[in-house]
Amino acid sequence: SMENDPRGYTEEFWKKLAEVDLLGLLIPEEFSGSGMDMLDAALVYHEFGRSLAPSPHFVSCVLAALLLLEAGSDEQKREWLPSIARGDAILSPAWLEPENGYGPRGVQVRAIEDQGNFVLSGTKLHCLYVRSCTRLLVLARTGEDDAAIDLFLVDPEAPGVTLEQQLSLASDTQYRVTFDGVRVAFQDRLGSPGSGWGHWNKVMHQGIILAAAQAVGGAERALEI
Numbered sequence: 184s185m186e187n188d189p190r191g192y193t194e195e196f197w198k199k200l201a202e203v204d205l206l207g208l209l210i211p212e213e214f215s216g217s218g219m220d221m222l223d224a225a226l227v228y229h230e231f232g233r234s235l236a237p238s239p240h241f242v243s244c245v246l247a248a249l250l251l252l253e254a255g256s257d258e259q260k261r262e263w264l265p266s267i268a269r270g271d272a273i274l275s276p277a278w279l280e281p282e283n284g285y286g287p288r289g290v291q292v293r294a295i296e297d298q299g300n301f302v303l304s305g306t307k308l309h310c311l312y313v314r315s316c317t318r319l320l321v322l323a324r325t326g327e328d329d330a331a332i333d334l335f336l337v338d339p340e341a342p343g344v345t346l347e348q349q350l351s352l353a354s355d356t357q358y359r360v361t362f363d364g365v366r367v368a369f370q371d372r373l374g375s376p377g378s379g380w381g382h383w384n385k386v387m388h389q390g391i392i393l394a395a396a397q398a399v400g401g402a403e404r405a406l407e408i
Contacts, residue, residue, distance in 0.1 A: 221392055274317060311357050332383075
């Protein structure tokens with residue numbers, strides 16, 4: 184029933200994950216999380232794969248949470264991590280772009296400084312569970328050097344943001360997101376200038392471990408069937 188659904192998961196399932204403290208799986212206890220390690224998380228993701236359980240857990244509780252822990256200020260961590268652990272806030276990365284590569288040069292969405300803000304313009308593809316998101320974590324280019332990439336917390340309902348659902352062969356819930364002069368405050372940048380790709384690359388490779396565990400669980404269940 185969740186195939187190509189605009190939301191893509193049930194609120195009941197999300198609340199149950201929160202009740203058993205799985206939303207805060209990788210979030211330290213000081214931020215209301217469970218404080219578990221990657222081995223614990225791999226076991227959970229193996230079971231997610233076996234059950235084909237759709238939810239924004241990977242984008243929010245893994246990728247976004249790890250990005251905040253890696254790059255966020257103390258204030259950003261206090262604001263977002265407990266909310267992620269409770270399931271009150273959902274954050275999702277916006278990385279890939281039309282016809283661009285997977286490396287830093289593939290990030291061509293522009294972020295231009297203007298009167299105490301950044302102004303974002305460009306398009307992202309394959310952004311997961313955006314209709315449920317409180318914020319997007321957007322990789323955007325601030326200069327021409329490979330390393331001139333920053334991470335920004337962007338409200339998906341901000342003026343200038345357009346969401347278009349992409350129907351996929353996997354029937355998962357993903358969106359094309361277009362930024363047309365979207366204004367983002369300076370304090371909504373994650374990390375120091377030019378640190379965005381380094382933080383994203385590190386967290387992405389941590390996330391790959393759990394994506395692999397989920398794939399193994401799904402493959403094992405398919406073989407059993």
